[in-house]
Amino acid sequence: MKNVNFVKKISKHLPHYISLIGIFVATVLAFYLFSYDRFFLVGVSLAFSLAYIAWGIIHHLIHKDLTFLVVIEYISMSVLGLIIILSLIFRN
Amino acid sequence: MMVVMGILEKIIHIFIPRSSNNHKAKLLHSSSLLVIASLLVVWQGILTFLPSIGPNILGYAAQISPDEIIRFTNEKRTSAGLSALTLNTTLSSAAYTKGRDMIERDYWAHVAPDGTQPWKFFSDAGYRYRYAGENLARDFTNPTSTVNAWMDSPTHRENILNSKYKEIGIGVIEGDLAGVDTTIVVQFFGTGYSDVVTQPLAVNNIETVEKVESITTIVPSNLSPSSPEPSPSIVPIVVSSSPIPTIKAVFTQPQPTQRVLISPFTTTKSISLGVVGILLAVFLVDSLIVSKRKIARIGGRTFAHMAFLGMILSIVIILKSGQIL
Numbered sequence: 456m457k458n459v460n461f462v463k464k465i466s467k468h469l470p471h472y473i474s475l476i477g478i479f480v481a482t483v484l485a486f487y488l489f490s491y492d493r494f495f496l497v498g499v500s501l502a503f504s505l506a507y508i509a510w511g512i513i514h515h516l517i518h519k520d521l522t523f524l525v526v527i528e529y530i531s532m533s534v535l536g537l538i539i540i541l542s543l544i545f546r547n
Numbered sequence: 548m549m550v551v552m553g554i555l556e557k558i559i560h561i562f563i564p565r566s567s568n569n570h571k572a573k574l575l576h577s578s579s580l581l582v583i584a585s586l587l588v589v590w591q592g593i594l595t596f597l598p599s600i601g602p603n604i605l606g607y608a609a610q611i612s613p614d615e616i617i618r619f620t621n622e623k624r625t626s627a628g629l630s631a632l633t634l635n636t637t638l639s640s641a642a643y644t645k646g647r648d649m650i651e652r653d654y655w656a657h658v659a660p661d662g663t664q665p666w667k668f669f670s671d672a673g674y675r676y677r678y679a680g681e682n683l684a685r686d687f688t689n690p691t692s693t694v695n696a697w698m699d700s701p702t703h704r705e706n707i708l709n710s711k712y713k714e715i716g717i718g719v720i721e722g723d724l725a726g727v728d729t730t731i732v733v734q735f736f737g738t739g740y741s742d743v744v745t746q747p748l749a750v751n752n753i754e755t756v757e758k759v760e761s762i763t764t765i766v767p768s769n770l771s772p773s774s775p776e777p778s779p780s781i782v783p784i785v786v787s788s789s790p791i792p793t794i795k796a797v798f799t800q801p802q803p804t805q806r807v808l809i810s811p812f813t814t815t816k817s818i819s820l821g822v823v824g825i826l827l828a829v830f831l832v833d834s835l836i837v838s839k840r841k842i843a844r845i846g847g848r849t850f851a852h853m854a855f856l857g858m859i860l861s862i863v864i865i866l867k868s869g870q871i872l
Contacts, residue, residue, distance in 0.1 A: 472850070472851075472854075475851060475854060476854065479854060479855070479857075479858040482858060482862070483858055483861045483862060483865070486861075486862045486865050486866065487865050490696075490699060490865065490866070490867070491696060491699050491700035491703075491871055492700075493870075503858075507855055510851070511847060511848075511851065514848070514851070515847075520845055522845060524577070524845070524846070525845065525846060525847055527577045528577045528580075528846055528847040529847055530577075531577040531578075531580040531581050531584070532580060532847070532852055532855055534580075534581065534584050535580050535581075535583060535584040535587075536855060536856075536858075536859045538584045538587050538588060539587065539819045539822065539823065539859055539863065540859065540862055540863075540866075542587060542591050542815050542819065543812070543815055543816060543819060543862075543863060543866045544866070545591075546591070546594065546811050546812050546815045547686070547812055547866065547867075547868060547869065547870055
């Protein structure tokens with residue numbers, strides 16, 4: 456029953472999650488295909504971080520549950536992800 | 548006993564959602580995520596300033612044989628229908644000198660800080676070239692990943708699969724670059740001035756052969772005025788009027804037991820994998836408990852955060868040690 460609810464919830468937001476997964480797949484592909492181009496990877500990292508924050512804001516805005524703390528949460532996740540990736544790019 | 552209980556309480560507070568952490572594991576709070584991010588920045592700061600404390604603390608362990616680099620390079624060429632390059636000891640000597648120059652003057656570039664072009668090393672070694680090219684690599688752990696990284700880059704690949712080149716020289720140099728123990732691979736390509744293209748080349752390079760006959764200056768494709776750094780390239784003939792000196796070729800082999808305490812990249816990667824793995828596990832436990840207890844809370848989407856961390860995990864796994872130039 457719980458699984459059914461979870462699937463229902465995901466299905467309801469399917470267009471949102473498809474776009475999110477699309478961003479992620481494009482990012483991973485960019486890292487795989489252009490691993491030799493450090494500056495391009497930095498650009499991709501910045502772009503996906505901003506895209507994730509934008510996705511969070513738009514998603515919660517549409518569902519009318521956007522709060523300041525939610526925005527901070529997405530920013531925190533993005534900053535953490537960005538630091539992890541940039542550390543590896545520049546440490547290489 | 549009280550101390551143990553206190554520690555246990557703290558651990559549960561950090562990892563398990565309950566009333567004390569507003570029904571969300573403390574580790575997943577924005578403040579905690581920012582603290583983790585700050586600690587990672589501090590760690591990178593330590594890695595950056597560590598060389599000033601002890602220059603031999605950081606380094607990359609490598610087992611790169613020049614023969615293997617040549618073998619893999621020729622494998623790529625023959626797969627592309629090109630003739631194999633022959634080892635030229637003078638080119639290897641020139642490549643080694645270029646690598647030593649980078650270590651001694653502490654730079655990582657095709658052009659030295661004083662503007663010395665890579666082609667000077669060809670001439671200085673006594674290699675009179677009709678065409679010449681250079682690929683650089685550092686911090687790779689084995690020859691396969693080095694050649695594969697060059698093949699993934701269009702400009703380096705162009706050098707490896709260039710039908711105009713007939714000879715190759717490899718220099719593998721170990722030394723301290725910006726405080727980090729490093730292995731540099733210098734790959735020099737060339738065609739001697741006296742060489743004449745007589746053997747049939749790959750069909751898809753007929754146009755190139757025709758250009759050889761008619762074009763005397765080939766400009767590096769992505770060399771721009773704003774960027775003085777040349778890409779791997781072929782250059783026009785430079786004829787040296789001086790007699791060719793006899794230079795004994797020098798080859799290096801990395802020491803099998805390199806003294807490396809901390810590999811900056813590997814350490815950073817391990818820590819990153821650990822952080823992302825722990826966060827993913829805590830998110831999973833958090834979502835299961837919240838779902839089971841039917842706790843309603845306002846916050847970001849757990850599924851989205853987990854997908855985001857999954858992507859970060861994939862990227863961390865994809866990123867490999869080593870730089871090419």
